[in-house]
Amino acid sequence: MSASIPPASRSFSFNLSSVYSRFSPRVGEVTLSRSEDSKIAIPTPGLLVSTSRGVVPHLSRDHNRKAQPIRWVHVPFETFLEHKPPVPTLQGGEHPLHRFLGYSPEKQVISSSLRDPYDGREVPPNGNNFLSANCVRGVHKVTPDEWRSYTLLCKPDIVMALTDIPFTPPPYSQKRITKSIERSCAWLVNLLRPIDGHHPLNVFVQMAGGTVIPARKAFADTLMEPLYAKDAEMVKPLPRLDEGIAGYAFDLVPLSLSLPVPSPEEVIALFQTSLSPLSIDKPRLVNSVSSPHEILALIRDVGIDLFDAHWVQRAADVGVALDFTFPAVSKDETRSEKLRLGHNLYDHVYADDFSLLDNSPFDGERVCPCMSCSPSSPDTLILHSSVDEPLQGNQTSSPLPGFTNAYLHHLLHTHEMSAHTLLVMHNLTVLDMFFEGVRKTIASDELDFNAEVDRFMEVYDGTLGVLDDARIMWTEVEMARGKGRLAREKVKQSETSSLEITVSA
């Protein structure tokens, strides 16, 4: 089977290392090889980082390169539609999208979809030969040919095929859903057309079918069916669409906008339906999770491998420093309430709290390695004249004290941007460490993953009340000043479709 797949597409591979069944938790590794010597390894279950307008919000390039957790970034392309042609297509070179956006080809994987998976705002309906996409200038129609051409010009490492997910008011008729399946397959076929007989693209497909079980099954079945006639001709030598697919993606936002909204159990059933006919050892990615409880349930019940970090990044936007580990800390039996997942640093209790953001040391003693808790000295200084003095030896080697809760509290109340820079780095690191704990637990003989999941949900509050509190105080600070920023943040908040779903036990 693998001999029929051209070597160019072997740049992406996914290997599972633990024992697994179709929907069980599993430990694996995504590898992207750029050459014999240049490989990026992303252990799973793991995270991918969300971007806005192509950048990880609040981070400058030197930060996003140095940050351990930032191995895979997801770039929704629609933001670039403001300009015709989209500006990244003008970059040229070996890794145009990396270069344009400032990511490191050596260390970072870029995936790209046309639409932002988190954006649930209403857009005009898609057509047979186009998809409605949103950019700052309004809605643009993008054809499958255009998407393919943008992908070939910008060269993201992984591309999401166009999927016809309606963002019009529900409910959707059977006709609409059937169309959605047909279009999504047609658009996938278009993307999988070979280039000089090769299939160099690493394609992920967003599962179509919405909240309708038979539709989900139909879509997944179509991916696995042998191709005939025109379709086979278009994508040869792929015998079926699944051969050209590197991974499967699932979007929670459209489900949360459906009528009725599916329950957590129903969501699991929908995902399992999609996965049942598909290849068991291809990576599974879920977009728009909103809590670690949801993540754990999806790992436990569906065997999901990759999750976006959008929610931890947004927590940083509203001043929340996340603070949870897996396995969970021991439960404090003297307290009846569950632990909050993080700290609302707007709260005045932090005004003179000089401890670090990191309250739960990992592995017992290790301080959080993020840029806020463990800042590092610059390696060199820019010297502007011949009389300027370079860094003295002791200035490079000495470790620097971490930023305190009191300082972050101050930055948040004085509306300083660096608060969010530090919090994003910290939150991504907390999430990264969480996944490290998850992988260790799944792989371990001594620890029982399911039992640890139950315990985690016992210890921590899955309703994320801390975010609600923080948002209120964030709004107060915004009202006090920051007129321009308020307008932009309003747009961001409106994208937050009411994610009522929490997939928890």
Added chain:
Amino acid sequence: MQFEIIAKCHTTRARVSRMKLAHGVTMLPTFMPVATQAAIKGLTPQQVEALGITLILNNTYHLNLRPGINVLDQAGGAHQFQGWRRNLLTDSGGFQLVSLSKFTTITEEGALFQSPFTGEPTMLTPEESISIQHSIGADIIMQLDDVVSSLTIGPRVAEAMERSVRWLDRCIAHHEKSGKKSTQNLFAIVQGGLDPTLRDQCLDAMIQRQDGVAGYAIGGLSGGEEKDIFWRVIKQCADKLPEERPRYSMGIGFAEDLLVCVALGVDMADCVFPTRTARFGVALTHTGPINLKLSKYGNDMNPIDSSCPCPTCTDGTSRAFLHHIVTHETAAAHAVTLHNLVFQAQVMGRARDAIVAGTFPDYLRSFFASYFGEAGYPEWCVNALRSVGVDLLEGTSNVKLIPGSGAKWEYATS
């Protein structure tokens, strides 16, 4: 403080000196970025240090309100609080009292102002200002001065100048009593508005007190006065102030202003301009400012300046990319701020090198030619530099002279 002049320009009054403070060495002349509320907006202290910046400014008025002296004391001072391990300068809070407070009354005792958060009237005395600056722990602290706008005329100007001298005495006394003199250095602020006689009186009085102060600031300017008058006041002060004390012009940030001040004998300046303009999408370059919001940059794949050593430019960050994110993403503010800070540092660094090499007049000429070019030179700069023996127009032909500020800007049609 150890202050040592290591080179002097043979034509102008510029000099290069080495200033050693409790948190390390700062080479002068230098530009000081402003970290108003204990942060250079959007950047971490490690990022700022990596740019080769050794001295930044914190704002006493703001820090006294938030986080407040209690928190700063518990933190062990502003250096520890914000994670900045190099030199720090605080102003006295005097300027903000006037510019920010809706209701300020100045009396001999001090300034009575209304807190913007609680509305309570609070008194800021010279002693109190120095105490707050002691808690902040800056390496250079400023006297509390009686600040009037540079556009004020009449007896108020003289009153303010005379009171500033009396308040200087109180600041000196309070500082000496505190035992902090060995780690924190007090600067006086010369006032007197735009009146040469008043300035002269102030200079005489404050120079008499030179044993009590480590340096002198030239205050009461940058309030919208005519640039052609501004430089004359700077020159008058710099001519008279002792050579062996650093001179600090407050609120100066445009490149041309900085270089003129350096030529007149100034060693330090601070301003929010480069960082603020960065957040609004304007990148400063040696050929003038570029407004990245303009659509002409929408597909310009060049960096801001391919020879700039800042992290943004060395990474090849394109103007097109910055155009896409500027004013939308904080990352754009960070990228352009990093660049603008390095630009300012480069302007001053090249000045230092030129002064040491004896080529400072050539540097001035080539800077102005490159920065202003055909847009025309500000006439006041030509006048100011002529007063210290540099003819900016030498070697040029048909350079327009622009009256007024002559500052260069970029518009959609330019």
